[in-house]
Amino acid sequence: MRRHGWWTGAGRWRLAALLGVAATALALLVTLTRLPGDGASTAGTSRDGDKVHGTPAAPSGAAAPSVGWGFTHTQYSADAEGGAVTARVERLLAQDGGLPQDQALMGWGADNPEPVKGHYDFGAMDRRIDFVRASGGTPVVTLCCSPDWMKGGRAGAGNTDWSRAALETAPTPAHYQDFAHLAATVARRYPDVRHFIVWNEFKGFWNDAEGRWDYEGYTALYNLVYKALKKVGKDIMVGGPYLAMDSVDPRQTENASPTFRGPWGAMDQRVLDAFDYWNRHKAGADFVVVDGSSYTDDDDLLPDEFGATDKLTAVGEWVRRRTHDLPLWWAEYYVEPADAGDERKGWSEPRRLAVHAAGLIAMARGGAESGFYWNPEEKSGSCPGCLWTPTDSAQGGRELPMYGLLSRFGRAFPPGTRYAPVSVAPDDRPVVRVLATAATVLVVNTLDRPIDARVDGKRFRMGAYEVKWLDR
Template identity: 45%
Template sequence: MRASRRPSPRTSPRRLLPSPASRPVPRRVSALAVLLAGLLAVVSCTSGGTGEAPPSALEASARAVDLESGWTWEQQPGPMELGVTHTQNSLDDTEPAAARQRGSEILSSLGQEYQNHHLMGFGTLNPEPSPGQFDWGSLDRRMQLTEETGGKAMLTLCCGPDWMKGGPPGVTDWEKLERQIKPEFFDDYANLAREAVQRYPQVDRVLVWNELKGFYHQDENRWDYEGYTDLYNQVYRAVKSVRPDIQVGGPYVVMSSVPPDSPDASEIRGPWGALDRRPLDVLEYWLAHNVGADFITVDGSTTNRGQQDAISPVDVGAQKFAVIDQWIRERTPLPIWWAEFYANVPADAQAGYDSPASAVSTLAVIGAMARSGSQGALLWGPEGSDSLEYSSLWSPATEEDGGRPTPLTDAWRWLVPRLREGTVEIGRAQGSTLGAFRAEDGSMLMVNLSEDPVPVPGQQPIPGWAVIPVDSSG
């Protein structure tokens, strides 16, 4: 039985606060399943896949695959930036020092990728508890982390102080974090955004709000895109008035999909379902009425709203991201950024930060985005968490033995500089479940997009959920 995809808001500023619209509640598994998944992840991290074979044998199998016969290849149409969004726990000074150091080394090894932070919530405290009284301490620490690890800073202008929602000054009720700023306080929020971008000159890109939190007309079964666009326009003008160089984007709407027979289904369909018409309406309105934008930002998952299990092989559901990119490109030349993306796994696969299946599913989404011309994608939560079962880049640094690589780490590290160059080819075998990323330098990243082993003549089979980096030698 799958859990509901509408979790209630969390109370603590350090809690993850998953959005009801886009972040499914993780499936419950037995203690034995968790133990087996952990053992599998250790094997994967040391062998390059789920690995029954040592790295040399797996790499030999990957090299023996004929990448031309029965394969289709698409050239990446342009550069694509990969980055991360820091959330509740993310290498904070409250974490064990050794685990934090290990995680910091992983983050540093990724090079100059974007690190996104929220103005309030998801690891940062209230920046303006009372009108005109600012508290930047927690966001200062997150910005310092980006500087220490060599990243580029990005800021999501969400969420807002309680007094801007009609609450009393000086009080922060984290249960109300996802409530909408009241229209009479839009100018106050725009001023807060202005203060933030002046305080952090290292920020060169901002996202306005997050998933239209609070902007919904329940009685009309649609998003309040008029209200959101009003807020966006006021924030845009305020930010540009002091930082005309900064890149500003929106509307950060969840591009949900639904079963084709849903009353909310659009005519845009695929084997993964049908796009929900309501976020399409948001984009249409915002594109027609915003006062300016430097990029467009959206988020989504590989499964339909209310569902948890992915289709196998996992690149089938990932194609939804390419379809959405195409729909957007038909309406605007603005660069497309995926502020969040969630890659689910099939029902019989284990999900989680230490899961090879989750790593492969994430890579399948990255492949779809890269083929369709996305300019950027942010991984939600680079630090692993048991409360959100998707791939991360290091294990929970809240634990003494945390901060360790995950099955996604090496692959992400391989992709970051190459996708940024814009020269990667993305390939897919027609007669098996293999896929690959191929770089100009001759190196390659091969993945098995399902749990089924793929035989290779004269070599070890490529295991299910394998991720195999292949260097340019040989």
């Protein structure tokens, strides 16, 4: 996740309270469970941690290596409140056939899954997976982050440090196999989860001595997890490396790629080196995963917010050339600088939608078949760019414009889409973005003023920053 609100498990307060009352007993704790019948599922133990949870949706046939366009759950999501407001969002998602939904193993709404080696707490994770099932979505699990005892914490203590620094710490090499075992346990517990992403943005994998990514360490962990998951089921889909495809100002020379660059900036050569190492030494992969932003490390949108999205196309094409037939996923994508302050807050909703639509088009043009919108809601208050209104009140959970864009894009351009050519009048080419199939054309006006556009042989009026769908 790129500087977008580090929040940990929704059940952090429960764990903290238990630790305060029974710190010595926690080492003997088999699991944090809820009694059957209280509206929640029972977590597994060291002996039954591998048991199937709930009543999973039976997978139909072999899993496909792409899942389409969806979103990632974070700390605050619609499952937290329960009751009518949660059901409202479930119905919203289900009415569109369900959207792919990604959930982290630990953090971002999930508790520490293994606070003591061999003893599991899947309560919060169960709730999230149940929400995905109830809303008709395809569940995806990002295998990050790791319990404290795997990364230097005292064995058997059951402590959980939820600080950002702790979550950004990788398992030590001595515990890579333990993490792989945990991944396999999760796969057995949720047999309807057929897609797993290994780790998140190389967190904790940095080589201080050489000033570069520790791609050897990440690839060693990835390979163990890949093999462990394939032992659970050969049809399980596994992907990586989930690198943040960072770029720098085009005038910068330090760490800048001399060859991979454009008006949007220059790629960070250290990222490219890390990707190439993983690609050469991986045990296997069913899909390839990246994330990143259209803007530079300095939060510059070059040459502007729409032109900057061309980076997403360029990255996709670069990755596809190296991975050949592997489907491409964007685990996260950003087109609004997180630290732009008042400028970002001043974006109108039409402008925000237009830039995001241009970003989706750019990723699709780069060969991506799946992508995940980060953070569908905020805890409370106004929520620019959210998918639905905050679910902290009985009136929450209602559709917002960004949801309409994302869900329609997913329906119009699913995995395997065959894109079709579309004609654009010469005068309109610099100011509109288009994507088309034989049935649908998506058109985006990138100007803050109305235009008369001619696309696909049709002349029509478009409002400032309008996103328009045409039937063919």
